[in-house]
Amino acid sequence: xxxxxxxxxxxxxxxxxxxxxxxxxxxxxxxxxxxxxxxxxxxxxxxxxxxxxxxxxxxxxxxxxxxxxxxxxxxxxxxxxxxxxxxxxxxxxxxxxxxxxxxxxxxxxxxxxxxxxxxxxxxxxxxxxxxxxxxxxxxxxxxxxxxxxxxxxxxxxxxxxxxxxxxxxxxxxxxxxxxxxxxxxxxxxxxxxxxxxxxxxxxxxxxxxxxxxxx
Amino acid sequence: xxxxxxxxxxxxxxxxxxxxxxxxxxxxxxxxxxxxxxxxxxxxxxxxxxxxxxxxxxxxxxxxxxxxxxxxxxxxxxxxxxxxxxxxxxxxxxxxxxxxxxxxxxxxxxxxxxxxxxxxxxxxxxxxxxxxxxxxxxxxxxxxxxxxxxxxxxxxxxxxxxxxxxxxxxxxxxxxxxxxxxxxxxxxxxxxxxxxxxxxxxxxxxxxxxxxxxx
DNA sequence: ACAAAAGTGTTGGGTTTACACCCATGG
DNA sequence: CCATGGGTGTAAACCCAACACTTTTGT
Numbered sequence: 001x002x003x004x005x006x007x008x009x010x011x012x013x014x015x016x017x018x019x020x021x022x023x024x025x026x027x028x029x030x031x032x033x034x035x036x037x038x039x040x041x042x043x044x045x046x047x048x049x050x051x052x053x054x055x056x057x058x059x060x061x062x063x064x065x066x067x068x069x070x071x072x073x074x075x076x077x078x079x080x081x082x083x084x085x086x087x088x089x090x091x092x093x094x095x096x097x098x099x100x101x102x103x104x105x106x107x108x109x110x111x112x113x114x115x116x117x118x119x120x121x122x123x124x125x126x127x128x129x130x131x132x133x134x135x136x137x138x139x140x141x142x143x144x145x146x147x148x149x150x151x152x153x154x155x156x157x158x159x160x161x162x163x164x165x166x167x168x169x170x171x172x173x174x175x176x177x178x179x180x181x182x183x184x185x186x187x188x189x190x191x192x193x194x195x196x197x198x199x200x201x202x203x204x205x206x207x208x209x210x211x212x213x214x215x
Numbered sequence: 216x217x218x219x220x221x222x223x224x225x226x227x228x229x230x231x232x233x234x235x236x237x238x239x240x241x242x243x244x245x246x247x248x249x250x251x252x253x254x255x256x257x258x259x260x261x262x263x264x265x266x267x268x269x270x271x272x273x274x275x276x277x278x279x280x281x282x283x284x285x286x287x288x289x290x291x292x293x294x295x296x297x298x299x300x301x302x303x304x305x306x307x308x309x310x311x312x313x314x315x316x317x318x319x320x321x322x323x324x325x326x327x328x329x330x331x332x333x334x335x336x337x338x339x340x341x342x343x344x345x346x347x348x349x350x351x352x353x354x355x356x357x358x359x360x361x362x363x364x365x366x367x368x369x370x371x372x373x374x375x376x377x378x379x380x381x382x383x384x385x386x387x388x389x390x391x392x393x394x395x396x397x398x399x400x401x402x403x404x405x406x407x408x409x410x411x412x413x414x415x416x417x418x419x420x421x422x423x424x425x426x427x428x429x430x
Numbered sequence: 431a432c433a434a435a436a437g438t439g440t441t442g443g444g445t446t447t448a449c450a451c452c453c454a455t456g457g
Numbered sequence: 458c459c460a461t462g463g464g465t466g467t468a469a470a471c472c473c474a475a476c477a478c479t480t481t482t483g484t
Contacts, residue, residue: 448467
């Protein structure tokens with residue numbers, strides 16, 4: 001579960017109360033029940049354990065299955081990337097906390113590796129899909145969006161070009177409304193929203209495109 | 216297991232001898248043992264059952280876990296994309312066969328969907344990685360490579376541009392040698408090979424690149 | 431009026447596709 | 458010497474990052 005916050009990506013971790021790896025931080029999750037598929041399961045776990053109901057996006061990352069990844073009985077885990085919009089701040093239990101992705105605490109098992117995989121997947125998809133919708137509030141200013149993209153990518157993105165890229169892709173929709181200007185004055189920002197509320201590949205072929213249509 | 220052959224992508228399928236879904240065609244695979252991870256397992260299954268030892272590339276696709284996807288006991292499957300070079304033609308048992316991806320026979324379970332997912336993944340990666348190495352022979356002419364790319368992508372690719380794109384990415388290496396010309400004459404083709412024998416992302420950011428280095 | 435923040439125009443560079451053209455060989 | 462297939466040159470289009478400039482507000 002990742003979230004952009006204060007200009008940095010954060011991940012929701014849960015401090016283990018029991019051995020193995022007592023006191024270390026682990027990704028939330030749990031056992032798969034017989035009557036659910038893995039995505040339903042992860043959504044249920046998050047809803048039950050950490051009261052997160054509003055995941056804006058969930059996707060499979062990878063299966064981790066090395067026999068030795070967890071001590072004890074053989075365990076196969078399906079890792080997920082989950083995203084939460086920047087403006088929702090779900091109630092979370094005392095033993096969980098959001099941690100910035102650089103500067104993770106001691107993590108349990110291979111969870112640091114999984115977290116990195118999640119971050120990489122997110123970064124890649126920011127470039128060729130509209131996945132920003134899952135990190136941003138329903139409506140936002142370009143500045144807010146710029147901050148979110150910068151946090152997720154780990155480097156500064158220019159507001160100008162971000163807006164242009166998303167507009168060209170048809171992912172951005174002006175609402176027509178504006179927000180009041182800030183305390184120091186300045187032009188009041190316009191509010192935007194994403195066109196699509198779900199994941200869509202906006203830039204399918206970087207290269208080796210299909211031949212142009214003959215007209 | 217996909218392979219480019221005769222200008223079309225083919226998938227290796229196995230005709231089920233038993234119920235459920237008797238006589239339908241299914242993807243090769245089998246049970247995970249306690250002492251192996253999923254990738255080791257799929258390689259073992261392919262080696263044992265269909266005598267395929269030379270997979271040039273293997274990667275995880277996705278986990279399929281709907282409770283009803285297979286009748287009977289609850290089954291969770293990890294699907295893989297495997298690639299075989301066009302010039303190897305492994306010995307395969309009588310009850311398996313290569314099928315062209317368009318025009319699949321009756322497939323078992325959700326295996327048609329999985330096959331489509333594999334094809335889509337391959338197509339996407341052809342555009343931003345050097346994954347062609349896994350479909351091509353160790354050495355090849357640009358024409359042969361063009362045919363392979365066209366087969367995998369499902370549309371004609373121009374040899375000229377293919378060569379240029381791969382060269383710019385630094386993925387292509389001229390061997391200096393040439394093949395004799397064909398029966399009808401023509402200029403003898405030059406032989407090339409891929410620089411890297413493993414998967415590498417050659418075109419990481421289509422858009423929203425990191426800011427340029429200040430010098 | 432001035433500073434601050436948002437948004438627009440423009441330029442230059444880099445890639446890519448498409449296509450015309452040149453090269454090497456067998457018949 | 459001509460047909461055939463391989464390979465190179467080049468032009469037009471496109472897209473993007475960078476940056477200067479304009480617009481709109483609060484003080």
